[in-house]
Amino acid sequence: MTERKLSSTNYRNQSFLEEKCTLNELLDLVSKRWFTDVLFCIEEGHNRFKLIKDELKYISDTILSDRLKLLEKYQLITRTEFDEIPPKVEYALTEKGEELSTLLDSMCEFSEMLIPQLHS
Amino acid sequence: MTERKLSSTNYRNQSFLEEKCTLNELLDLVSKRWFTDVLFCIEEGHNRFKLIKDELKYISDTILSDRLKLLEKYQLITRTEFDEIPPKVEYALTEKGEELSTLLDSMCEFSEMLIPQLHS
């Protein structure tokens, strides 16, 4: 087993803190509920809190807020605050965000091949 | 937003059951603890229950058993039972399993670019 792949295991067990999580950390991130939806939503131009909330109509404020923070923390989106009343904030994908979106598209394609037959 | 991407959202909210989950179902799957580790472990030739358990030394029987079942259910691995005493079972990746492993390699590479700076 390669070191690269082992590292993710070690991280999760806090056995070898020097090693970075990377893959598992990324998977934990993108598998959080609504995470990919918010990402795709911003990619398609819904660039404000309310616009995203309306588009993903069942998402809660709490979760949307959290997911936006995470996306920003990992530098997948930028957050631009305008000094206006009422408040105005705009979100946009970064290059890394675009790259992740592309990767998720591949995953999506694969999943469409893998999953459907199980539900038939 | 494309239908393809929306469908995952709808699935999770059980709003439109006709639509398949696919992406989110796949992400839920691969983000389960130890899932990718077991997949990679089998890919690298550790093809029996005990071999995997020894390689991933902190995994519990319960979880390993569950992950193997899931991998088999999604036809990512095959399970071959030999009629011997003591029992002997061998696991091997399918083509779909290999394909998923390749996809995860891309994700891993991306994660190594994305994550490390956050922990420094």
Next chain:
DNA sequence: CAGTATCCCCCACGATACTG
């Protein structure tokens, strides 16, 4: 408009014990 603060619930995970 763009969020925070609280409280609550459920289930994935894990530890332990057991079996054909």
Next chain:
DNA sequence: CAGTATCGTGGGGGATACTG
């Protein structure tokens, strides 16, 4: 060797109420 059965808990997720 290759698992299953059972039980306990921690944290992610969601509903609701509130704020600058």
